[in-house]
Amino acid sequence: MAGIIIQSSNFNGQSVQITFSPFSGGSINLGTQTIPYTYTTTNYEGNYSIYIPSSDKTCSLQVGTPPSPTPTSTITPTPTLTPTNTPTNTPTPTMTPTPSSTPSSLDPDAAAYLADIVVSGGTITPTIESAVDTLFTSLKSNSLYSKMIAMYPFVGATAASHAINAKLNKSFDIVWNGGVSHDISGSTGNGTNGYGETNVSTSNFIDVDKSSYGMYINSGTTLGNNARHGVVQLGLWGLAFSEASWYRHGDGSASTSLGLTGNTGMFLSIRTGNTESKLYHNGIERFTKSDALTIATNATWWYFNLNNNAVRWSNSRLAFGYLANDLSYSEASTLSTIINTFQTSLGRNTY
């Protein structure tokens, strides 16, 4: 696999913060890394900004030649940082990152989503392309895709790419706040002040009495019953869920003792009418509620805390999230399998 190794004769062994601006466009936050650092990608040509906290200095590093008739100087070291361009094979890098598969072979909506990830600065690989394509085609062949209001596959390993609503309604892209970390495994709350605002309101459902939400959690919270996702309006309840121990779906009372076997996996709730909802874990029905709807109409869904409560932070890691209209109970298993297959393809499944 192609890549680049960033190292320094002066700062090897230290933690640095790297931001990469490829010549192809966008900006990728590579986060805090210890150098020598190997960045594996076919699209490694561009400008690297390397901040060294121990010295409060920023080094600039250019790899390759920008697509310009007036090349700039290749290195602006302050202090000296020695780049080592060491591809692990002999790549033929292109200036414009494109999916390695022929675009016409991908589902068009999957292709559009993948392109959006690249534009946002996220990283895609052939494995990710294939997994996303299968995700989209499976949802469509099972008549589930059109029911999605928003879905978040958390692909690309950056805040910007994980924010993307795969249905491509930009109004529902997640706005990250506080300490939420992002990597190839998903997005992780810090349990202190990090959350994601989806801007999906309960009023965006056709009928909240026929609604569904789900989350694939591949690293469970360590904060117990106080770690929640969803929404609550003071005095009224919205959709809300806490890993493993607390559950609501538009009704007026919390349920515990859910019969779950852990706080990771695919959690999915379906409400089909004014008095009933069911909770599924890894595709298996675990709990039934029989409560009337008492939902607030303008509350928006958060990840890693409850909206309008903001003290029940979660430090779990999300690998998928969705909000949908009008699923039937018989679709719970199929949807769970599709999402778990997606996670398995990416090597981040829990079952």
Add this chain to the structure above:
Amino acid sequence: MKVRLLTIQEKDDLVGQTYAPSSYFNPIEDCNDNWIISNEEVSECVNPDFYWVKHLPEIDYCAKPVPPITGDTEN
């Protein structure tokens, strides 16, 4: 757990600002009503306008107690 202590002015300066693409600072109050941000926001900050957060003092974090929510049947 350690967090970073803010003055009220510093808190006001951070509200609505990004520390990285698509990521906003989120100052909150701790149990002593101090304004704080997390070490994740500090370590991941790539916005040069706010590199000053990397020099904020660290304090131990104490969360505000979780109040009972209206209609909740458990604590």
